[in-house]
Amino acid sequence: MSENTGMVKTNEELKKMKKFFAEFKAFAVKGNMIDMAVGIIVGGAFTAVITAIVTNIITPLIGILIGVDFKNWEVALPRLYGSAEPGTLGIGLFLNSIISFIIIAFTVFVFVKALNRFRSKKAAEAPPEPTKQELLLMEIRDILKEQKDSGA
Numbered sequence: 001m002s003e004n005t006g007m008v009k010t011n012e013e014l015k016k017m018k019k020f021f022a023e024f025k026a027f028a029v030k031g032n033m034i035d036m037a038v039g040i041i042v043g044g045a046f047t048a049v050i051t052a053i054v055t056n057i058i059t060p061l062i063g064i065l066i067g068v069d070f071k072n073w074e075v076a077l078p079r080l081y082g083s084a085e086p087g088t089l090g091i092g093l094f095l096n097s098i099i100s101f102i103i104i105a106f107t108v109f110v111f112v113k114a115l116n117r118f119r120s121k122k123a124a125e126a127p128p129e130p131t132k133q134e135l136l137l138m139e140i141r142d143i144l145k146e147q148k149d150s151g152a
Contacts, residue, residue: 047104054100059092070095 009017027033059070073092080087130138 046107047100050103050107051096051100054103055096058099059096068092 063070070092073095074088074090077087077089079085
């Protein structure tokens with residue numbers, strides 16, 4: 001018997017590798033995987049749009065109403081350990097993030113609720129067809145019932 005050294009692969013190893021890549025291909029090409037990828041891309045774009053709306057429109061309007069500039073709303077922290085610049089807490093940026101999160105979470109909630117309603121209507125409209133096995137069992141049930149009713 002010769003030893004397998006270096007880059008030489010046995011037939012069994014090659015079969016395992018082919019099987020592995022075939023399984024990966026089946027996983028990657030599934031409809032759910034592609035749907036998820038599209039959802040992530042659209043979600044990222046949606047998040048960017050919501051963040052821009054909140055940062056450039058909503059929080060300035062709130063700032064005008066309550067008299068606070070959110071972009072510059074910071075709390076200075078004391079200098080520690082000889083640092084040249086004092087630290088700051090960006091309260092305004094944090095509030096922008098909270099408002100963005102609430103809008104995105106609400107939008108996703110509404111979307112999922114509408115999707116579930118659509119799925120439930122679709123499921124209610126089209127009851128599944130009975131399988132061949134179920135049809136045969138119903139036929140046997142009806143024959144037994146006829147035999148019982150006729151007294152046989």
